[in-house]
Amino acid sequence: MSKATQRHGQAHDELNIESLGPTKIDSPLLAKRGAPKDGNPSEAIAWEAFTDDSQRVLKDATLASLAKFQEEGAVPACFEEAGARRKIYFDPSKSRAGILTAGGLCPGLNDVIRSLVMTLFYRYGVQNILGVKYGYQGLIPSYGHSLMQLTPASVAEIHQFGGTVLGSSRGNQSIEELVDSLERLNMNILFCIGGDGTLKGANMVAEEIKNRGLKIAIVGIPKTIDNDIGLVSRSFGFETAVAVATEVIRSAHTEALGAPGGVGLVKLMGRDSGFIASTAALARGDANFVLIPEIDFDVDGPGALLERLYWRIKNRGHAVIVVAEGAGQKFFAGEAQTTDASGNVLHKDIGQYLAERIKNFFKDKDLELNLKYLDPSYIIRSAPANSTDQVFCSFLGQKAAHAAMAGKTNCLVGQWNDHFVHVPIAMAIKARKKVDPMGELWNSVLERTGQPSLKAGEA
Ligand code: F6P
Numbered sequence: 001m002s003k004a005t006q007r008h009g010q011a012h013d014e015l016n017i018e019s020l021g022p023t024k025i026d027s028p029l030l031a032k033r034g035a036p037k038d039g040n041p042s043e044a045i046a047w048e049a050f051t052d053d054s055q056r057v058l059k060d061a062t063l064a065s066l067a068k069f070q071e072e073g074a075v076p077a078c079f080e081e082a083g084a085r086r087k088i089y090f091d092p093s094k095s096r097a098g099i100l101t102a103g104g105l106c107p108g109l110n111d112v113i114r115s116l117v118m119t120l121f122y123r124y125g126v127q128n129i130l131g132v133k134y135g136y137q138g139l140i141p142s143y144g145h146s147l148m149q150l151t152p153a154s155v156a157e158i159h160q161f162g163g164t165v166l167g168s169s170r171g172n173q174s175i176e177e178l179v180d181s182l183e184r185l186n187m188n189i190l191f192c193i194g195g196d197g198t199l200k201g202a203n204m205v206a207e208e209i210k211n212r213g214l215k216i217a218i219v220g221i222p223k224t225i226d227n228d229i230g231l232v233s234r235s236f237g238f239e240t241a242v243a244v245a246t247e248v249i250r251s252a253h254t255e256a257l258g259a260p261g262g263v264g265l266v267k268l269m270g271r272d273s274g275f276i277a278s279t280a281a282l283a284r285g286d287a288n289f290v291l292i293p294e295i296d297f298d299v300d301g302p303g304a305l306l307e308r309l310y311w312r313i314k315n316r317g318h319a320v321i322v323v324a325e326g327a328g329q330k331f332f333a334g335e336a337q338t339t340d341a342s343g344n345v346l347h348k349d350i351g352q353y354l355a356e357r358i359k360n361f362f363k364d365k366d367l368e369l370n371l372k373y374l375d376p377s378y379i380i381r382s383a384p385a386n387s388t389d390q391v392f393c394s395f396l397g398q399k400a401a402h403a404a405m406a407g408k409t410n411c412l413v414g415q416w417n418d419h420f421v422h423v424p425i426a427m428a429i430k431a432r433k434k435v436d437p438m439g440e441l442w443n444s445v446l447e448r449t450g451q452p453s454l455k456a457g458e459a
Pocket of ligand 1: 224
């Protein structure tokens with residue numbers, strides 16, 4: 001084997017999906033897919049709706065990357081396509097599935113739960129579907145949370161509401177205890193809907209299951225309004241959060257226009273990535289300054305934020321600033337750091353800090369300042385999913401159900417290059433996705449806002 005193939009072999013292996021065993025059972029979908037046409041068996045009609053493990057989606061869809069693999073005589077790195085398999089691993093009539101939601105709320109959680117239940121129940125005939133309350137806590141006996149029986153009737157209307165009918169929680173639980181519970185409950189499938197922390201937990205649970213030689217599928221559905229999960233082009237709820245954030249920027253702009261020296265300052269969620277701030281700013285085109293964790297900026301000094309803001313007010317009379325909550329944390333260096341139950345650093349309030357700094361700066365200036373500070377906070381993530389997210393969530397629930405029934409495990413379902421794919425959880429949690437300072441999104445923000453470097457002393 002050539003060195004190139006060996007190198008590639010390694011990369012490829014990393015994207016391989018673990019499976020609980022050979023798939024020997026005919027999928028009930030084969031029989032259910034539409035009425036036979038012209039007396040033909042359903043097989044012919046069903047064909048297009050099925051996929052198999054040989055269907056792969058390129059990780060990098062550029063010609064340059066393809067050419068590189070070709071040159072090396074290697075198969076390009078690719079993901080397994082998600083979707084219904086003709087043969088499945090689990091016997092639906094004996095299957096018992098659990099669903100949990102963990103971490104912060106996100107628009108679309110209920111839509112994913114609903115889609116999972118509908119697909120498992122109607123497509124596969126799985127009758128035993130249990131909702132695990134408050135994330136991983138719900139599997140730990142000492143918390144005393146009861147399980148919820150989920151049926152098509154009980155989930156029929158839940159997509160009308162934001163939040164999650166199962167409740168959610170942060171924090172680590174004992175992996176041994178979690179797997180003990182799965183064994184005790186005879187659960188052979190667990191869907192973990194959550195972000196980075198939840199998926200790290202799911203990965204550890206799947207490893208423990210493997211160590212014990214059990215046949216329990218762990219399938220993740222990546223969730224975060226921050227859109228920062230690796231190897232997933234878009235996480236559900238992000239679009240809705242951006243849509244709500246966009247409305248807040250619109251209000252900030254209206255307020256800024258309505259008074260002399262009007263400044264609308266909007267703080268948006270986005271713990272360590274500026275996807276929400278950048279995308280919402282792009283959607284509106286009203287923002288003059290966009291501050292995100294990935295891009296360093298100064299407040300004081302020539303060419304830094306305050307000076308640029310002064311000239312913007314002087315020349316144009318108003319300004320809109322959008323700041324992501326994780327931006328500018330360097331201004332709090334030396335202050336004690338705290339973490340949440342998932343171990344995430346709790347950021348200091350950059351919005352309040354900037355509001356104070358702006359007010360103080362303008363005190364002795366020749367310009368009137370009318371600063372309006374808007375912090376929509378949890379409002380952007382407690383909203384019900386918008387229609388685009390609803391469709392997306394519906395797909396994710398279906399694909400996750402198909403993956404689990406086929407015995408796929410330690411994987412998540414996500415979208416990549418416009419396809420739904422299976423991603424090994426271990427790969428997705430390796431690194432959080434960030435806004436690329438040289439990439440298209442940030443460049444577009446710079447183009448749209450005309451924002452120069454905000455580093456003191458830089459042109
Ligand atoms: O990760 C999603 C997110 O909404 C972040 O944007 C935010 O920093 C964090 O969760 C807040 O979560 P909570 O206050 O619920 O712990």
